[in-house]
Amino acid sequence: MLSRRDVMAGVAASVALSRPIVSAAAADAVTFGLNPLFLDSDIQLLSMMQTYLVKQLGRPVQLVKRRTYQEITAMLLSGQLDAAWICDDPYVQHEDQLALLAVPLYRHEPLYQTYVIVGQESKANSFDDIKGTVHAFSDPDSTSGYLVTRYLLALRHATPAEFFREFFFTYGHRNVVRAVAAGLAGSGSIDGYVWDVMSEREPELIKRTRVIYRSESLGFPPIVGLQTPRDSGLAKALSAAFMGMPSDPLGREILAMLQLDGFTQATPDLYHATQEKWLVVKAQV
């Protein structure tokens, strides 16, 4: 396991923020984990979010990023992070240990979809048409980037190795778009929310891909803390900070950048569909 010192050094090295996030001496710093969202264009967003959280919490905040979802989940569960914005898949896997602090509102609902995309030139029109292609997954712990596709395969009694000619993980939704757009992969599994946001931010890249499958609506990746936090006051404060974003100018800027409407409180029921899929896949394995 990584030590706290390693975490700090890693953050300092990997996230080149414009100002020091936290000093090693700041023992009371809030540590907040983030999964890669848009990754390549996240720097400004992270900086704004840190500023916002510092202002809201009145404490130093350390944002922690890792390459895989698994790393963030592990850090959260082992108590190295106070809270994290994680995918719904890890949440349903560890629902008993995690508490929902806030859930984003996308198009006024705490929901999103999984998309399966192909290259613009591809003749595929349905999920079954992508059989035999090279497939790009996002992350093994991602609902949209893995679990949903894996679930669809399980329904067909197939594994990725059987169904696809080749598959690989890109550890980022944006990378799935790049892989499919470049022709490295013939198809890809991606977060529908990310694809929609990218279609406005990077239309040239998105134009080279086409959605052939949209899943039902699933619970949006939540902001979670541990069920039994060291500091329950912090959990409440974090929840309040996210909930209050629409009423703060910087918060509104962040929401605008994320193309979210705000945050809401939610119960674990929201992730029922995700959990169901996870159970099906788990049963197959």
Add this chain to the structure above:
Amino acid sequence: MATIARTGSWPLVWKVPLLVAGLMVGIAVMISQVVLSRLASDQENNLRQLTDAYLDGLSAAVLQPAIRADVWETFDALDRARNHYSGVDARFVVVELPDKKILASSDPTRFPVRSAVPGELARHFPEANGLVIDNDAGRAWLVRTLRVEGYSVGRILAEIDIAELLRVRRDVLLTLILANGALTVAFAAIGYWALKRMLQPLSVLSNYVEHVREGRVEPIPEGSQRKIAAEFRRLFDRFNAMARALSERETLASHLAEQEKYAVLGKLASGMAHEVSNPLGGLFNALDTLRRHGTDPSVRDSTLNLLERGLTHIRNVVRSTLVIYRLEASNHSAGAADIDDLRLLIEPEAARKNIDLDWMNEIHGKLPVAVGSVRQATLNLLINACAATPAGGVVTLRAIEENYSLMIEVGDEGPGLPAVLAKYLVAEADETTPEGNGLGLWIVRRLVADEGGSIRVDRERNAGTLISVTWPFREERILENDKDALSGEDFVHAG
């Protein structure tokens, strides 16, 4: 050979610039060869260094993904490297696993994951690490094996577009051709201009030499000598010295000619005195006879006849002399009598030397030639002929009209005119007077030349000399004569 002979006679003004241009072209070709081969080798070295650096960077980026056979990370590394190496224009980069299957490439649609590099393309790549350059195709192929602890975990294959390098070579070649071409033309033009300027004094000198040939000896004026090279200044100075000498000589020669004229005059005067004194004795005798036997009518009549004949002879002698020296200048036509007069003048000399005169004057009427020139030149020739002919010999004169000109032949039986004098007389030699007493000939030549006439000398060894002089009719007189001829009137009577 013919071409060489022709080029050999080309003017310097062309030859030197052409030579300069030729040398420049030779140098340009040589320099271009050296520059281009040096450029090509520099470019190749540069390309090797660049591709080495490129492959070092790529290897570092794809080594770990290759160990894990991570398709995305490998592609991501290749994709990000695409614009990081400005000196290397990679058409494609492929990372191949040890099983020869493609892990990822910069162009996945052309080289799909898990496929093999097409054999046709694969044969371009070297077996070991290295670079293969194909200038004709404008491509280079690179191979770098990815090694970890001595084990190969894959290879990087890259095709590089070297069209830019070849374009630079073409540009350099074009620049060389243009620059050297411009320099060659400029140098040739400057050479032409400079040489033309340098040789300009030669054309000045040539003009003045031509003046000399035409008989106008004049020095080159100071104005033409400004800003000329020292060599030409010396040449001009020498020419001017020569021109002055020639001019002085000319003056001296005409002075001598004048003296010779007086000498001839003296000779004639003495001949005339002799002619006059011969009958004078008879006349005095006749006077004496008249005084003593004048009363006898038969004696008186025959004595008076004798007196008349003697006085007539004296009158004729005096008249012909007067005609030669007084009337000739204004008289522009010559008749038979003008030539026959000369017989009176030469006869005493001929008689003195016991030489017979064979006189054939076939002129009728007046001819439009300068009588002074005809008479003086003919008289000089006759004097020379009498001088050359031994006692008892014959001097001949023949005057005829022929082809709108008057021709007079004077023959002698002397030892023959020396070749140098003959040559001089017909104006084949230059205008210098030959050594010795050739002044009479100089006068003849000048008189004839002034009238546009010509002289021919026929010389037989030990058989004397025949000199023929031709005076062309003066133009205005010919025209007048033609007019007269048209009007049916004989120009003789008209004159």
